[in-house]
Each structure stands twice: as C-alpha cells, then as structure tokens.
Amino acid sequence: MNIDFTNNDDQTALIEVTVEPQDYKEDFESEIKSYQKKVNLKGFRKGKTPKSMIRKMYGSSVLTEIVTKKLQDALFEYLDSEKVDVLGQPIPSEDQEPLDFKVGEDLSYSFKFDLGLVPDFELAGIDDSYHYYDAVISDEVIDQQIDTLRRRGGTRESVESDFEEDDLISFNAxxxxxxxxxxxxxxxxxxxMVSMMEDEFKEKVLAAKVGDAIEFDIFKVEKDMSDEKVRKYLMNLDEEEADQEVNPEFRGEIVDATRLIKADLDEEFLTTAFGEEVKTEEEAREFIKKDLKQYLDEQADSLLFQEVHDKLMEETEIDMPDAFLKRWMLHNQNEDGSEPMTAEDIEQRYDDQFRESLRWQLISDKILKKYEVTVEKEEILEELGRRIQQYMPGQQLNQEVYNQILQSLANDEKQVQDAHGQIRTTKMFKALKVDLNLDKEEISQDDFEAKLKDIAEARQREAEASQASQDDLEIGEEE
Structure with missing residues (x-):
C-alpha cells in the first residue's frame, strides 16, 4: 500500500492511495473459495463448482469490493494516525481516471482524493467587554408570588353584604x-369578580346585598369585555344565537356571593407548595427568589451567548476552502434522497446557510477543545429524563413506564444527538462565561422582561425583513 499526501496552499490537500496486488490477492483468493463452497450451480454438486467459473461469474465484483475496502481502511487509518483534520469527507479528485478491475492481472489501483482541511485560526472577540443584565428580584415581586400561591390554595366562603374586591358575585338576570x-x-x-366590574355597575353592587335586584347595561358589567364575549359569557348565547337582537338593559338578582379566604402560610401549606425542604415563610421567600433569579439569569445568559456568538462570528477570520466545500456539497447532496440541486442551487445554499454554519462549528470546536468539554452518557440520560417531564407536565409516571419511555428516547439516534449537542453547547458556554469580561447592569425584573420583549420583537422584524428580501431576490431571478 502506498500513500502520498500533498498539502496545497488553499486549505485543501490531495491524497493518492495505491492498492498493490499483494494488498488484496490473499483476501481475493479466500473470498473466491468461500463463494465456491456456497454457490450451487446446475450441473455441479454444491461446493464443486470450478474456481475458473466462480472467477468468471463473481471475480470482478469480489475484486472491486475487496480493493475498495482496502482503500477505505487505508485512507481513514492514515488520516487518523497523521491527525489530519478534514472538513466533510474526501471526494474523488477531478483528474481521477476511471478504473477497470481486472481479475487475474495483478494490477495496482490508484485512487486520488481531494480533502478540505480544517483551517488554522485564532479566536477573536473573547477578550472584549460584554454587557450582562443582572436582574434584581424585589420584595414586591416575591410578595406577589406568595399572594398568588395563597389565592390558589385558598377557600371560598359565602357572604351576604359589604362586598370586597376579591368577592365573586353570582347573578340571575x-x-x-x-x-x-x-x-x-x-x-x-x-x-x-368585584375587582373586574365597570365602575357604575360596581357602585350598584357594593350598595346591595344577596337577594337584591339591580338594573344595569349588560355590556357595561365587566371591564374590557368585548361585545362578542358579553354575548358568549354573560348572555350564554351559543354560536347560532350570537347575532340575535338583545336589549342591553337587564335586571339581575344577586343570588350568591363568595369571598376568597387565602391559605395560611403554615408548614402544611408550604411543604405542599414547595416540597419538604420549605417549612417557613422565610424559606419560601428564599425559594421563590432563587427560582426566579435562576430563570432570569438563564434569559440573561441567552442574550449574552447571542452577543458572544455574533462577536466571534464577526471578528474571527477563517480562511475557508470554499471551492472544495461547494464541490463536496454537490457530490454528497443526494444522500438523504432529496431532489438533486444544480451548481447554482449549491452556490446559493452555501452562501446563505452552509458557510456561516460551518464557521460557527469550527469556532465552537476550538472553544470545546480549549476548555476540554466532554459529554458523558449519564448526562445525556439526565437530559432525556428532563425532556420526559417537559413532554408530560404534571403527570405522575411510575418507574416502569418512565424507564420504558427513557429507553425509547435513548434508542432514538436523533434524540440522543440533539441532547448531546444541547448539553455540549451549554457546558461550553458555562466554561467560556467564567473567562468573559462582563459589564453587569442591575435591572428590575419588570424592566428586564420589557427588554427581552423588545429584543424578541426586533429580531422578529429583522427575520421578516430578511425573508422579504430573499423572496424579492427569488422573484427577480424568476423574472
């Protein structure tokens, strides 16, 4: 076996592998004998078919298969042993001459492949200063969370008069x-609910008691309720009746009123709401603060990661073997069974998507290597388990059912790869974040959530503008 490797100046290389007769002859003869034992031809007993006939019938395909395997083994063993980092896979060189596999002539077979090489580059932008939103959880926010929980766990009791904001009033009208x-x-x-009533209607209700009747405009009962919802929820009209003419003036008797009694912050309520580790109001407040802070920090990390991504992509210079990669895409385009693309299609897809995606992959790989990020099997199973809980929120799964679902996901290559990629990216960013120069800005939860909304809307507008521009370009090309 002879291998010649030539490193070009454009981030590509040429590798020529020559398979000599001594590399394949022994395996070829062994395979022919194996065929001779298995083949059953008319006129010959099984295993007694002459070798000459076996060679004539199967020799060419056997030789092709053996030489091809020898080639592949030698090629990838060389790349591995010499630590040649390639982009994509080797593709046949444009000057590769057609090969004719001839049985019995002891020929040498030479194969030429072009390789795209991983460029050598330095990360740029990591040492820059990055803005980081440090959300502050106020006591008022925690109070609201506590109040919401107490409401959810509360009970209702009947009242007759002197109605309050949280009282729920029932009417026959x-x-x-x-x-x-x-x-x-x-x-x-x-x-x-009293707090949801229009002012004029509320004034009449607060002056009344259970059993009293009041007159009112039914379209002015609840604040910010559309006419459509009034007809559906207050008049209880179905779709077929929704358009019928109804006078707005109604007389309604107050038939019932209930008042929300919030749950006490005792140990039983707190352990039910938060778990066995929370037994006091102080512990509950700390739990809420920590939980909210974790969520908001994850959102801040997401913004930071996007800024780091954009900065590294903008400032890191990578000399890409563009011509080779386009050839590689064209050569491998039908592996997924999709419709074939023209060279022009490849050119556009490469420029629009592939090149930048590959650049980020190269940058990520360099960061992963720098911080020695690895992903263990146990971490993947933990991530898949977390996804099961997301898929089935609130459902109590027994251990046997849980294990069956987990095993099914673990056998799904796409799920495993997706989980692996997510874990790897998360660990990479956490490792990188430690070394970043962060310019932290304290910000309230409300202001931060407003900022997140503004950023999301801006990105949506950018995406829509980009898509519109792309659509205009495609229409122009069609014309």
Whole structure:
C-alpha cells in the first residue's frame, strides 16, 4: 500500500492511495473459495463448482469490493494516525481516471482524493467587554408570588353584604323592555369578580346585598369585555344565537356571593407548595427568589451567548476552502434522497446557510477543545429524563413506564444527538462565561422582561425583513 499526501496552499490537500496486488490477492483468493463452497450451480454438486467459473461469474465484483475496502481502511487509518483534520469527507479528485478491475492481472489501483482541511485560526472577540443584565428580584415581586400561591390554595366562603374586591358575585338576570322585564326575553346567569366590574355597575353592587335586584347595561358589567364575549359569557348565547337582537338593559338578582379566604402560610401549606425542604415563610421567600433569579439569569445568559456568538462570528477570520466545500456539497447532496440541486442551487445554499454554519462549528470546536468539554452518557440520560417531564407536565409516571419511555428516547439516534449537542453547547458556554469580561447592569425584573420583549420583537422584524428580501431576490431571478 502506498500513500502520498500533498498539502496545497488553499486549505485543501490531495491524497493518492495505491492498492498493490499483494494488498488484496490473499483476501481475493479466500473470498473466491468461500463463494465456491456456497454457490450451487446446475450441473455441479454444491461446493464443486470450478474456481475458473466462480472467477468468471463473481471475480470482478469480489475484486472491486475487496480493493475498495482496502482503500477505505487505508485512507481513514492514515488520516487518523497523521491527525489530519478534514472538513466533510474526501471526494474523488477531478483528474481521477476511471478504473477497470481486472481479475487475474495483478494490477495496482490508484485512487486520488481531494480533502478540505480544517483551517488554522485564532479566536477573536473573547477578550472584549460584554454587557450582562443582572436582574434584581424585589420584595414586591416575591410578595406577589406568595399572594398568588395563597389565592390558589385558598377557600371560598359565602357572604351576604359589604362586598370586597376579591368577592365573586353570582347573578340571575333577565332582559328588560320599556322599564319592565320583557316577556319571553333572554334569561341568563353569570358571575363576576368585584375587582373586574365597570365602575357604575360596581357602585350598584357594593350598595346591595344577596337577594337584591339591580338594573344595569349588560355590556357595561365587566371591564374590557368585548361585545362578542358579553354575548358568549354573560348572555350564554351559543354560536347560532350570537347575532340575535338583545336589549342591553337587564335586571339581575344577586343570588350568591363568595369571598376568597387565602391559605395560611403554615408548614402544611408550604411543604405542599414547595416540597419538604420549605417549612417557613422565610424559606419560601428564599425559594421563590432563587427560582426566579435562576430563570432570569438563564434569559440573561441567552442574550449574552447571542452577543458572544455574533462577536466571534464577526471578528474571527477563517480562511475557508470554499471551492472544495461547494464541490463536496454537490457530490454528497443526494444522500438523504432529496431532489438533486444544480451548481447554482449549491452556490446559493452555501452562501446563505452552509458557510456561516460551518464557521460557527469550527469556532465552537476550538472553544470545546480549549476548555476540554466532554459529554458523558449519564448526562445525556439526565437530559432525556428532563425532556420526559417537559413532554408530560404534571403527570405522575411510575418507574416502569418512565424507564420504558427513557429507553425509547435513548434508542432514538436523533434524540440522543440533539441532547448531546444541547448539553455540549451549554457546558461550553458555562466554561467560556467564567473567562468573559462582563459589564453587569442591575435591572428590575419588570424592566428586564420589557427588554427581552423588545429584543424578541426586533429580531422578529429583522427575520421578516430578511425573508422579504430573499423572496424579492427569488422573484427577480424568476423574472
């Protein structure tokens, strides 16, 4: 076996592998004998077919298969042993001459391949200063969270009068006409919380008690309720009745009123809400603060990671073997069974997507190597387990069912690769973040969430503008 490696000046290389007769003859003869034992031809007993006939019938395909395997083994063994980092896979050189595999002539077979080499480059931008939002959790936010939990765990008790903001009032109401209850008019029941009432309606309710009747405009009962929702939720009209004419004036009797009694912050309530480790209000507040801070820091990390990504992509110079990569894409384009693309299609896809994606992959690989980031099997199983909980929120799975689902995901190559990639990226960023120069800005939760919304909307506008520009370009090319 002879291997010649030539490093070019454009981030490519030429490798020529020559398979000599002594490399394949023994394996060829062994395979022919194996065929002779298995083949059963008419006129010959099994295993007695002459070798000459076996060579004539199967020799060319056997020789092709053996030489090809010898070639592949030698090629990838060389790249591995010499630590040649390649982009994509080797592809046949454009000047590779066609080969004719001839049995019995003891020929040498030479194969030429072009390689794209991983460029040598330095990361740029890591030493820059990066803005980081350090969200502050206020006592007021924690108070709101505690209050929400107490409401959810609270109970309701009936009240007769002196209604308060959180009281829920139930009405039996009838449509009116000319100051009287309308014959055969609409009758409906509904309930509304005092805090959600329109001011004029609320004033009448607060002056009344259970059993009293008040007159009102049904379209002015609840704040910010559209006419459509009034018809659906207060008049209880179905879709077929929604357009019927109804007088707005109603007379409604207050038939029930209940008041929310918030749950006490005792140990039983707290352990149910937070787990066995939380037994006091102080511990609950600390738990909420830590949980909120973790969530907001994850959002801040996401913004930081995007800024780091953009900076590294903008400032890191990588000399890419563009011509080779386009040839490689063209050579391998139909492996997934998709429709073939023209050279022009490849050119556009390379410029629009592939090149920048590959640049980021190279940058990521360099960072991963620098920080020696690895992903263990146990971490992948933990991530898949976390995803099971996301897929089935609130469901209590017994251990057997959980294990079956986990095993199914672990056998799914796409799921495993996706989990591996996510874990690797997360660990890479955490390692990189330690060395970043962060310009921290303390910001309230409300202001930070408003900032996140503004950034998301800006990115959406950019994406829409980019898509519109791309659509215009495609239309222009069609014309």
């Amino acid at each position: 009838r449509e009116m006409e000319a100051g009287e209850v309308k014959d055969n008019g609409l009758e409906t029941t509904f309930e509304v």
